[in-house]
Amino acid sequence: MFVIKHDKVACIGCGSCAAICPNNWEMTSEGKSNPIEINLDVVGCNKDAEAACPVGAIKIIETKD
């Protein structure tokens, strides 16, 4: 299992996460991104979104269960 932590304050709204992983990231009317699903069975492209974020606003944490 994986949990996504998203620092909305740090997010500069560049759109990279939504472009790379559109099934799990959306852009909001505030000009920030938003994860659609926080708890994940499979990390998938969220790992790519984490790596692409220019301000380190996405953290993927692997949980024990």
Ligand code: SF4
């Ligand atoms: S990649 Fe990072 S800064 Fe860009 S929209 Fe996503 S969370 Fe925000």
